[in-house]
Amino acid sequence: MTDFNEKQLEILQVAEKLFAEKGYDGTSVRDIAKIANINIAMISYYFGSKEKLLESLIVYRISDMRLQMENLYQQDLSPLEKIDGLIELYIKRINKNKGMYQIIHFEISSGKRIINCDSFNEMKKYNLAILKNMISEGQEKGLFRTDINIELIPTTIMGTYFHFQMNKPFFKDIMNLNTEEEFEAYINSELTRHIKQTIKALLTYEI
Template sequence: MEEYSEKQLSILKVAERLFADQGFHGTSVRDIAQEADVNIAMISYYFGSKDKLLETIFRFRMEASRKFINELLENDTLEPLDKIYSLIDRFINKMLGEQYFQCIMSREQLNSQQSPVRDLIWQLKGEMLGLMQPIVTNAQEAGIFHKDVDVEMLMTTLFGTIHQVIPAQHILKKSAPPEVISDEDYGAYIRNRVSTHLKKLFKAILTHEF
């Protein structure tokens, strides 16, 4: 896993926020430099260009997930369903905690123009699926999960559900219980709500138990 200095991480986080708020083309390197309190030459030195900076953001965010999934796959102490539950909680916490990045991800996926970043998204998503698939297929071969599971659709359900929750939170907040008052309370509430829903759904699909 590539290591980044504190200054590089600061630049990446500022760029991520500005790309989400203003769009990639609406954000200049000068904007990023001013917000990060660095000079433009430093950004060029670290990342080369604005395009490369965006690519680095994607690689930085996806690398931690790659490491987590590899460790989960190699873990022989967890049952297959517990591994799936760990994946669900991992991506709920990651995606809801990285909403600027998810905004950029959604925008770039819908971009009709060919771009290195869009290609990188699909490359990384394919890699994520390739890492996650053995968790299901190994359990299928062991007779733990049913054979009729479409793993690609299962992963699409996981990511799609969480993606939809992010912009729908102003609606979902209305159904939160009255004791959910602060933003911190709501964050814990919505994570638990999504986690409970997805775990019930995945258990039903994978084991036919409701």
């Protein structure tokens, strides 16, 4: 389900905020209902359970990624320009929704509960297919190497970003990033440029 009504969206946004602040286990349906100013029965009516609410939140946050990637792929750009655009899209999207991504990956990796991640996994497979098409274009034109481990490209992009985020105090100190605005600006400029250079090296240079 990707078409949410106004009340459902309000519930999802409240749930996301509380999950990010208190953790999934530390947030109750009662907490969500109180902040959203609704009764618990309405959450049950719309989503069924807290786990189903989390699944819907995942779908809500990833539903438009497919369209953005399709639009990028269809643009009249060189293969490397498409890859650069893809990296910018990844970083901006993850940075905007970093709380949600942290919740998703913690819940999936912890294995503490069974969450139906089919929609999330299908979206990742679709995104990977578009990436493969972009790289294939470059390979056909002789621009990219033929022995690329494409499946690890998104891991390289997101792993670099999350390492930077998880070590924020350290990087703010050594790079003299004194405010949140400076830290965010660094992500959108220098960190993004570094990731682009890294992926370009993987695609085009002999390692």
